[in-house]
Amino acid sequence: MRTQPDPIEELIAFASQVDACMVPPSVLAFQCKRLMDNLGCLAAGFEQSGVDAALTLARRWSGCHEARLIGCEERLAAPQAAFVNAVRARALDYCDVLSPGWHPSSSDVPVALAAAELSGASGLETLAALAVGQDFAQRINLAAQANGFFYRGFDSNILGLFSGVVIASRLLRLDRQAFTDAVGLAFDFGIGTFQHYQDKTLAVRIGQGLVARHALEAAMLAQAGISGPKRVLSGENGFFNLYAPGEPDLHPLTHQLGVSFLGEEATCFKLYPHCSILLALTETLLNAGPHRQLADPGQAKIILHASPTMRMVCGAEYEPQKTAEIDAQFSARYVIANALLRGCASAREFSAEYATEPAVVALAQRIEVHERPTFDRFDRFELHITPDRGETLKLAAEFGRGWPENPADMQDIRAKFLRCCSQSPCRGLRDNARHLMTCIENLAEAPSLDELLATSCNSVDAE
Numbered sequence: 001m002r003t004q005p006d007p008i009e010e011l012i013a014f015a016s017q018v019d020a021c022m023v024p025p026s027v028l029a030f031q032c033k034r035l036m037d038n039l040g041c042l043a044a045g046f047e048q049s050g051v052d053a054a055l056t057l058a059r060r061w062s063g064c065h066e067a068r069l070i071g072c073e074e075r076l077a078a079p080q081a082a083f084v085n086a087v088r089a090r091a092l093d094y095c096d097v098l099s100p101g102w103h104p105s106s107s108d109v110p111v112a113l114a115a116a117e118l119s120g121a122s123g124l125e126t127l128a129a130l131a132v133g134q135d136f137a138q139r140i141n142l143a144a145q146a147n148g149f150f151y152r153g154f155d156s157n158i159l160g161l162f163s164g165v166v167i168a169s170r171l172l173r174l175d176r177q178a179f180t181d182a183v184g185l186a187f188d189f190g191i192g193t194f195q196h197y198q199d200k201t202l203a204v205r206i207g208q209g210l211v212a213r214h215a216l217e218a219a220m221l222a223q224a225g226i227s228g229p230k231r232v233l234s235g236e237n238g239f240f241n242l243y244a245p246g247e248p249d250l251h252p253l254t255h256q257l258g259v260s261f262l263g264e265e266a267t268c269f270k271l272y273p274h275c276s277i278l279l280a281l282t283e284t285l286l287n288a289g290p291h292r293q294l295a296d297p298g299q300a301k302i303i304l305h306a307s308p309t310m311r312m313v314c315g316a317e318y319e320p321q322k323t324a325e326i327d328a329q330f331s332a333r334y335v336i337a338n339a340l341l342r343g344c345a346s347a348r349e350f351s352a353e354y355a356t357e358p359a360v361v362a363l364a365q366r367i368e369v370h371e372r373p374t375f376d377r378f379d380r381f382e383l384h385i386t387p388d389r390g391e392t393l394k395l396a397a398e399f400g401r402g403w404p405e406n407p408a409d410m411q412d413i414r415a416k417f418l419r420c421c422s423q424s425p426c427r428g429l430r431d432n433a434r435h436l437m438t439c440i441e442n443l444a445e446a447p448s449l450d451e452l453l454a455t456s457c458n459s460v461d462a463e
Helices: 008-017 025-044 051-061 078-090 105-119 123-147 158-171 176-188 203-223 239-243 276-286 308-314 324-329 332-342 358-366 410-422 427-431 433-441 450-455
Strands: 301-306 368-371 381-386 393-397
Touching: 008 123, 008 158, 008 176, 025 078, 025 105, 025 123, 025 410, 025 427, 025 433, 051 078, 051 203, 078 105, 078 203, 105 123, 105 158, 105 203, 123 158, 123 239, 158 176, 158 203, 176 203, 276 308, 276 332, 276 381, 276 393, 301 308, 301 332, 301 358, 308 332, 308 368, 324 332, 332 358, 332 381, 410 427, 410 433, 427 433, 433 450
Parallel strands: 301 368
Antiparallel strands: 301 381, 381 393
């Protein structure tokens, strides 16, 4: 008796065959937007904790010089270049995100840049690959989430293996059989659990690098003739049985496939460098209001009523340890204390130095967090601030700026990109930011990525 076809087959057939010219201009423009946002995040995270170790190991693991590290002339083996670029892009948790916690661009973009350099792909081919890869993984995401939210405790960046391998397979021009094997191999590399968020470890950043590396490695292994699993979605040990909390809905897998390219409707671009669940909280506190006029915020009684998701991911006691910057990025208490005492939330305020400043730590540790089961939107909150003298102030919000329901526009992304580059320790990214921005915006017409990659470097003083 013949085994039923796996639903991934129709997705692979489309992803492997659709011509880059068939991707609508508006979709290509969105890919330029996420490319610019991600390279800005990479610039800001260039020397953050964990990067040195990742770079040192990647050099040890590289036996050839295939693809460039963004911001310098150095080349490593393509999967290792993607690994380091992804760690840098994810370091500040400043990168885009789709529910439930999938950070697509921080692995997709490094994979695309390395694979395009390896194959000599054009700008149009690169942007189209990004679009097709994101659409592929988002369809699987929607099917899996039909009856649940989290992936049974697994990091939903498992989706980045799907998007990344599709991007790499297109750019490396794999035939249909190798493309199928590559997707199966990428699935076989399934990686990460939600525990690294809750325990506030550097594994959050390194895991993103491994997603990028493994996605590209899967495509290269398939190109070399290694076969991969076939029943990727519906097999007894396939994606849905392993990761989906409930019965999947297969309809989103093929609904308007080739007509609508999914991604833009669900992508959140962060304007603050911390967990996306806390964007509305920071935005509300930085907006003008009576809470900005408190004589001594450090003496106020502060109670946060948080959604169950916010409480679970970001509601722990604030006790900055070895990786204080990650403690801060995933702490509602720190976000509140920082906004009230400093009135700003840039990359600087989420450095280890600022995350351990005694006055901020003291206030953060006095803040109470209570779960509100009725808050079904994950970033919904209600904050009560009672000053030493005066009445309680009540702040409430959801859908922070950057989420599709309250989107960040291209002007926001340009401003973020220039700000990130201006603060980067990488001289090439600082000095060439505006030229690099122009390269990104004109990438669809570029015959290759050579100019974009060269522009990110400082040819006189290579990092």
